[in-house]
Amino acid sequence: MNLTIQEVTAYPAYIPVMLPLGSVKAETALSCVVVEIVTAEGIVGHGYTAITDEEVVTAAIREVVTPALTGMDALDREKISERLYWLLSPRGQTGYASHVVSAIDLALWDILGKATGQPCWRLLGGARNEVPLYVTFGFGSLDRDQLRDAATHLKSDGVTRFKMVVGHQALARRSHNRDLRAAVLEDVERVRTVREAIGPECELYVDANCSLDPTWARYLADRLGEFDLTFFEEPVRDNDVVQMRELRERTGMPVAAGQNEGQLFRFRDLLVGGAVDVIQPNVVICGGFTAGQKIAGMAQAHNVEIANGGAFPFHNMHLHAGLAHGGLVEWHLISVEMCKALYSDLPERNGSMLTLPETPGLGFAADRDALRDYASRPTSRGCGKG
Numbered sequence: 001m002n003l004t005i006q007e008v009t010a011y012p013a014y015i016p017v018m019l020p021l022g023s024v025k026a027e028t029a030l031s032c033v034v035v036e037i038v039t040a041e042g043i044v045g046h047g048y049t050a051i052t053d054e055e056v057v058t059a060a061i062r063e064v065v066t067p068a069l070t071g072m073d074a075l076d077r078e079k080i081s082e083r084l085y086w087l088l089s090p091r092g093q094t095g096y097a098s099h100v101v102s103a104i105d106l107a108l109w110d111i112l113g114k115a116t117g118q119p120c121w122r123l124l125g126g127a128r129n130e131v132p133l134y135v136t137f138g139f140g141s142l143d144r145d146q147l148r149d150a151a152t153h154l155k156s157d158g159v160t161r162f163k164m165v166v167g168h169q170a171l172a173r174r175s176h177n178r179d180l181r182a183a184v185l186e187d188v189e190r191v192r193t194v195r196e197a198i199g200p201e202c203e204l205y206v207d208a209n210c211s212l213d214p215t216w217a218r219y220l221a222d223r224l225g226e227f228d229l230t231f232f233e234e235p236v237r238d239n240d241v242v243q244m245r246e247l248r249e250r251t252g253m254p255v256a257a258g259q260n261e262g263q264l265f266r267f268r269d270l271l272v273g274g275a276v277d278v279i280q281p282n283v284v285i286c287g288g289f290t291a292g293q294k295i296a297g298m299a300q301a302h303n304v305e306i307a308n309g310g311a312f313p314f315h316n317m318h319l320h321a322g323l324a325h326g327g328l329v330e331w332h333l334i335s336v337e338m339c340k341a342l343y344s345d346l347p348e349r350n351g352s353m354l355t356l357p358e359t360p361g362l363g364f365a366a367d368r369d370a371l372r373d374y375a376s377r378p379t380s381r382g383c384g385k386g
């Protein structure tokens with residue numbers, strides 16, 4: 001079978017999303033890049049990345065990556081990964097490069113699956129055919145009443161694990177005379193509202209998206225102790241190893257991080273430095289399945305759980321189903337709706353579980369008309385969000 005790479009195409013997309021949360025309605029938008037790789041015999045793979053600047057990633061793929069990959073064998077994932085490392089991040093830089101590498105690698109795994117007739121999760125190891133989910137619903141745009149109504153609705157739909165945002169871009173908003181203490185104390189009341197709505201038997205997680213400094217992260221963690229949280233995700237700016245270790249030690253609060261990291265050494269440092277109770281490689285950011293399984297191996301050697309952070313369950317589910325050391329997958333409601341705009345045949349959530357598809361490759365199909373349509377529309381920068 002001739003799997004020589006013939007075409008690489010990047011599609012940027014900025015997708016408006018309406019959140020379905022029972023009586024609660026919330027509008028937002030999110031950007032991503034879908035990569036399409038076409039091989040000589042016509043097998044097509046689709047990769048994906050997000051939580052980045054879609055215009056920068058698209059330009060890097062078009063202008064830097066495509067000339068380097070054309071003519072290579074799509075099965076040579078390690079060779080391609082190594083070439084992209086020396087091309088895009090030869091001194092260990094993290095950032096846009098890891099998003100590019102992730103999108104390419106996922107497309108190559110999609111091709112591998114289609115060429116062998118196997119789903120990616122089985123090619124990764126086939127540890128299980130369903131994965132446990134947690135649902136990320138508690139976004140900053142919802143007020144306390146909406147949080148309670150949305151949590152109640154989700155619980156009635158079989159959800160047992162819930163994640164909500166805290167911090168609310170506190171550090172980024174310092175220049176607007178934002179009162180950090182008031183913001184953090186409001187977080188305490190928001191978490192109290194959700195815990196009361198879901199009851200003591202459900203799991204609850206919070207995520208500060210790197211928005212706090214160590215002082216306010218500790219202040220918040222101390223006050224959230226009574227709510228029996230399973231973990232506090234990305235509590236401090238930069239995912240600082242020392243500051244997260246100290247937060248764990250001083251407060252006893254379990255810490256999770258890793259979703260935005262793009263080099264193996266960063267995951268090593270988080271593990272060796274005792275910074276996390278749960279490490280969160282995200283295959284749409286960390287370098288695809290090729291890097292994700294290496295990170296999972298490091299975590300297994302440290303006896304540290306892995307979980308999906310940073311959304312995009314339809315790609316990450318394969319890693320967590322494929323590897324014995326897999327863990328929770330994040331059913332991030334905005335990202336799920338976003339993927340519905342781009343793909344067909346997506347698996348459906350069943351309460352807090354997700355069954356993996358048997359379809360070869362990633363197991364769902366990119367809508368090429370939709371990709372072209374979104375690529376022709378304004379990006380997040382064009383819409384004034386950049």
Ligand SMILES: [Mg+2]
Pocket residue numbers: 207209233234259309310311
């Ligand atoms: Mg997160």
